[in-house]
Amino acid sequence: xxxxxxxxxxxxxxxxxxxxxxxxxxxxxxxxxxxxxxxxxxxxxxxxxxxxxxxxxxxxxxxxxxxxxxxxxxxxxxxxxxxxxxxxxxxxxxxxxxxxxxxxxxxxxxxxxxxxxxxxxxxxxxxxxxxxxxxxxxxxxxxxxxxxxxxxxxxxxxxxxxxxxxxxxxxxxxxxxxxxxxxxxxxxxxxxxxxxxxxxxxxxxxxxxxxxxxxxxxxxxxxxxxxxxxxxxxxxxxxxxxxxxxxxxxxxxxxxxxxxxxxxxxxxxxxxxxxxxxxxxxxxxxxxxxxxxxxxxxxxxxxxxxxxxxxxxxxxxxxxxxxxxxxxxxxxxxxxxxxxxxxxxxxxxxxxxxxxxxxxxxxxxxxxxxxxxxxxxxxxxxxxxxxxxxxxxxxxxxxxxxxxxxxxxxxxxxxxxxxxxxxxxxxxxxxxxxxxxxxxxxxxxxxxxx
Numbered sequence: 468x469x470x471x472x473x474x475x476x477x478x479x480x481x482x483x484x485x486x487x488x489x490x491x492x493x494x495x496x497x498x499x500x501x502x503x504x505x506x507x508x509x510x511x512x513x514x515x516x517x518x519x520x521x522x523x524x525x526x527x528x529x530x531x532x533x534x535x536x537x538x539x540x541x542x543x544x545x546x547x548x549x550x551x552x553x554x555x556x557x558x559x560x561x562x563x564x565x566x567x568x569x570x571x572x573x574x575x576x577x578x579x580x581x582x583x584x585x586x587x588x589x590x591x592x593x594x595x596x597x598x599x600x601x602x603x604x605x606x607x608x609x610x611x612x613x614x615x616x617x618x619x620x621x622x623x624x625x626x627x628x629x630x631x632x633x634x635x636x637x638x639x640x641x642x643x644x645x646x647x648x649x650x651x652x653x654x655x656x657x658x659x660x661x662x663x664x665x666x667x668x669x670x671x672x673x674x675x676x677x678x679x680x681x682x683x684x685x686x687x688x689x690x691x692x693x694x695x696x697x698x699x700x701x702x703x704x705x706x707x708x709x710x711x712x713x714x715x716x717x718x719x720x721x722x723x724x725x726x727x728x729x730x731x732x733x734x735x736x737x738x739x740x741x742x743x744x745x746x747x748x749x750x751x752x753x754x755x756x757x758x759x760x761x762x763x764x765x766x767x768x769x770x771x772x773x774x775x776x777x778x779x780x781x782x783x784x785x786x787x788x789x790x791x792x793x794x795x796x797x798x799x800x801x802x803x804x805x806x807x808x809x810x811x812x813x814x815x816x817x818x819x820x821x822x823x824x825x826x827x828x829x830x831x832x833x834x835x836x837x838x839x840x841x842x843x844x845x846x847x848x849x850x851x852x853x854x855x856x857x858x859x860x861x862x863x864x865x866x867x868x869x870x871x872x873x874x875x876x877x878x879x880x881x882x883x884x885x886x887x888x889x890x891x892x893x894x895x896x897x898x899x900x901x902x903x904x905x906x907x908x909x910x911x912x913x914x915x916x917x
Contacts, residue, residue: 484510488508489536492506493507493527493534493535493565495518495903497524497895501822502518503516503825505900506534514572516564516565516571516829519557523557523560526558526561527560528561528903528906529561533910533913535907542566542800546566551913551915556772556795560794562797563795566799567794567799570877570878573877575876575877577876580873582832582835588836589836589837590840591835592869593831595622595865596626596844598845599617599627600628607700610627611707615707623868624868627716628716628718629697629717629719630697630717639690639692641688642688644686654670681747685721687722689726705737713740713842715739715817716734719744723746724750724753727742728756731745731757740764740788741763741764744790748776752783754786764787765785767786768789768791768792769790774801777789777805787813788814789808802818802837807837815839816834816837816840819844824860828857828880831870832872855887856884857880858881859880
């Protein structure tokens with residue numbers, strides 16, 4: 468009898484013993500701006516996560532001592548322990564990326580895809596839109612042609628950039644304090660090669676100061692000439708792609724609400740899918756004012772951590788398209804909660820995604836399980852090695868404008884491709900999956916009350 472039982476087990480995928488699963492290690496490798504996470508366990512299962520693009524891997528590593536020895540299947544319990552260490556924008560990347568890895572491990576332990584653990588799926592394929600750049604001189608005609616090529620590749624939802632950046636070389640298009648625009652556009656983000664540590668610090672601090680001036684304090688105004696230029700640009704785009712396909716617009720630049728309202732009214736006639744991030748997301752009253760000034764849907768959310776940040780925007784009527792990022796908002800489960808919250812306010816959910824296939828697959832599972840989802844952003848369809856960072860998902864991952872939701876356990880990623888990762892690893896963090904033992908015993912009195 469015992470022999471038959473052992474023989475049967477040898478030919479059955481038992482996945483793991485979920486109740487005895489424990490986290491034993493966390494390692495990170497940074498590809499370009501993307502810190503990719505491996506969470507190891509005592510049963511050989513490895514979960515994959517990711518810190519949001521441009522964020523510090525420290526946001527994840529500081530949590531390692533709080534996760535070691537924990538059962539990753541207790542996703543919500545662990546998330547409630549660590550969520551206090553996240554914040555808006557890229558500061559939510561550590562908590563969010565580890566939450567993604569926990570869901571991956573839970574799915575692998577129980578042998579089910581993540582979407583099933585979220586309640587099942589509303590769709591098998593996830594519609595994508597890809598942000599589109601223009602090579603050479605950026606004109607409305609050129610952008611239209613670039614978007615038309617996206618349509619030829621199967622994309623049924625489009626997005627473009629249209630903002631004050633296109634007016635930088637147009638005399639009389641913008642009004643601003645003398646020297647401000649030149650400083651903003653020409654101050655580098657990194658010091659030149661060979662610069663001293665102090666010179667590097669000075670450049671970073673100067674860039675930080677410029678980047679963190681809130682829209683309403685920049686003093687930048689758009690003139691009637693500038694408005695004419697922007698309107699003509701969008702008219703030219705529509706003349707190429709037509710009106711049958713949805714066309715969304717990305718960030719407009721750091722300008723005040725008055726100019727945003729003028730732009731919104733000018734572009735209403737071109738039937739855009741949404742205006743995105745026109746003002747900082749915290750300014751609820753300004754979003755309500757913007758929404759009341761025009762007849763195009765208003766969108767924001769990629770920098771908001773946790774669902775609570777979306778409540779004022781939705782209850783005020785300031786947004787009708789929420790746009791969270793799975794690696795900012797708190798992870799997969801929080802993304803699902805945000806979509807359901809938006810649905811209660813008759814709003815739809817689009818998903819921001821500018822990271823590796825790990826974040827793409829995480830967002831795809833949440834999108835599959837959320838009824839009011841409309842489209843998932845992808846930023847790397849022109850990057851030839853992007854698909855090859857992971858092993859397991861259907862390739863190409865974005866195929867004819869859609870991501871197919873995997874039925875494999877967890878995220879559907881079997882392994883990371885170390886050879887491809889090593890070929891594109893960040894020069895600032897060149898060691899592949901370096902030991903992180905220094906973070907094993909990080910501890911603090913984390914309680915939020917006396």
